[in-house]
Amino acid sequence: MNTVTLIGSCGALLTTLAFLPQAVKTIRSKHTKDLSLALLVIQSMGNAVWFVYGLLRTDIPVLTANLFTLILVVTILGYKIRYK
Amino acid sequence: MNTVTLIGSCGALLTTLAFLPQAVKTIRSKHTKDLSLALLVIQSMGNAVWFVYGLLRTDIPVLTANLFTLILVVTILGYKIRYK
Known part of the structure; x- marks a missing residue:
């Protein structure tokens, strides 16, 4: 794997993992008021x-x-949707 | 542009635009409690x-x-960071 492919893979890994801490936080707190519904629908x-x-x-x-x-x-x- | 490339472009457009409504909501409300800091840092x-x-x-x-x-x-x- 060359350097450019490695950089692309790092980017992919980061943007894939980004929503994991948000999911954990939301499941634990059940608070979603500050989250944009449109962000979640479009994403x-x-x-x-x-x-x-x-x-x-x-x-x-x-x-x-x-x-x-x-x-x-x-x-x-x-x-x-459930806890708005 | 073939169908597969068109589908890829739609995906790119959607995931690019997704954070726009969140930015608008956050700037307007200044409320960020329910947003995961880790989501924003990793993203x-x-x-x-x-x-x-x-x-x-x-x-x-x-x-x-x-x-x-x-x-x-x-x-x-x-x-x-400013309005936590």
């Missing part, structure tokens, strides 16, 4: 579309990363 | 790394999309 739509793109191109990293983030964002969205 | 690191990746590959869409999201996420992070 989950984006991850779903990226997932389809990964499927169509049989691109396992794109597919896996976006499925993982999608699960996290949809979970937070569920809390946002 | 901005991720966008910065993707931006560098875009620079190194002279990939204008990757570079532009991540610079745009980075500005939004760093703005929200600034509010999170």
Whole structure:
């Protein structure tokens, strides 16, 4: 793996993991007032579309990363709808 | 542009725009309690790394999309630090 690919992989790992602490915080506190509903809706739509793109191109990293983030964002969205 | 590329572009547009409504909400309300600091830190690191990746590959869409999201996420992070 060359340096540029390694940098891209780091970026992918970071943006994939970013929603994990938000999911943990939201599940624990059940407080979602300051979270934008539109962020969660648009982000989950984006991850779903990226997932389809990964499927169509049989691109396992794109597919896996976006499925993982999608699960996290949809979970937070569920809390946002339930505990608004 | 074929269908697969079009789907990828839709995904990129959605995940790029997702933080815009959150930035608007946070700037208006100045309330950041329910936002995870770690989400904002990891997401901005991720966008910065993707931006560098875009620079190194002279990939204008990757570079532009991540610079745009980075500005939004760093703005929200600034509010999170100032109004915690």
